Amino acid sequence: MRLFKKIREICIIGLGRFGSAIAEQLLCDRDNNIRIALIDKDEKHLLPFKNEVDSIYIADSAERKALESLNIDQFDAVIVATSDNIEVVAALVEIGVKKIIARATSKRHANVLKQIGVNSIISPEEEAGKRVALIVANPSFTANSEMIAEIQDGYVTGTVVVTNPSIIDKKIRDIGFRNKHFVSVELVKRGSESFLPDGEFIIKSGDLLTFVGMTENVTKVFEFCTKK
Structure with a gap:
């Protein structure tokens, strides 16, 4: 049975080493029917991807108004790749983002993210x-x-x-x-x-x-x- 894929809108918040690795992996497969948007408050983290992804935004993701102005709730999934992400995740939950994937640096951090409302939790160190x-x-x-x-x-x-x-x-x-x-x-x-x-x-x-x-x-x- 063939799989027919619809185009999915994915947003990655935080383009440090972890977030950049996720973006690069998604970009490796040009047939994955994914449109990628990147958000970081530091422009230099976004520059390497300016000609590779569909859109980039310089913004403080902990600010709810900044996220709302980007229509963040319209994305199919938002990946929060920053380690200090509690405020960012809380803002995403308040806005009503459908699927949130967030990075956890410890089991306690993971538990807090679950309680806030994160759908999927990634722990690079544990993996x-x-x-x-x-x-x-x-x-x-x-x-x-x-x-x-x-x-x-x-x-x-x-x-x-x-x-x-x-x-x-x-x-x-x-x-x-x-x-x-x-x-x-x-x-x-x-x-x-x-x-x-x-x-x-x-x-x-x-x-x-x-x-x-x-x-x-x-x-x-x-x-x-x-x-x-």
């Missing part, structure tokens, strides 16, 4: 710690650590490009990802198109497959998919 633990506990994870992310309780999601000629032009059902490799194929990206595959879906060379499964199984299926 980095989890990744290091995965690498130490699973040696085979190291080679693919940039493409795999932990979900919970030993389960990970990962994406890999198919190059193994033995599975090209074969149905997912016949390859046996679930029965032999104990992973599920959740998404296939082919060029600019994305698909939610069933067992009859035929794999092509260069397809980008997203798997979910236990760490060991996902790393093994990565090796299987990339055999020459």
Whole structure:
């Protein structure tokens, strides 16, 4: 089944290292149907993106009037990438922003953000710690650590490009990802198109497959998919 994506309006507040990394990642995929707006009170943080994104604003995001003047409530999601973000988040909640994603620097900070009304919380430091633990506990994870992310309780999601000629032009059902490799194929990206595959879906060379499964199984299926 093909996924038809509508254009989504995303706003990133705070273009320090973390916010800039998010913006750069979104800009890497030109087929993601996302329009990006950036807000920072320091113009120098915005200058590197002035010709890359749809709009940039120099504003103090802790000021509700400044956010309202930008019609911040019209965005599909607002990412608050600053670490000192309580006042910013409070202003966004008061305005009625539909989805707020905010950075937390500690568990206490995360709890406060939840109480205020944040939909999703990101902790870069905690995620980095989890990744290091995965690498130490699973040696085979190291080679693919940039493409795999932990979900919970030993389960990970990962994406890999198919190059193994033995599975090209074969149905997912016949390859046996679930029965032999104990992973599920959740998404296939082919060029600019994305698909939610069933067992009859035929794999092509260069397809980008997203798997979910236990760490060991996902790393093994990565090796299987990339055999020459």
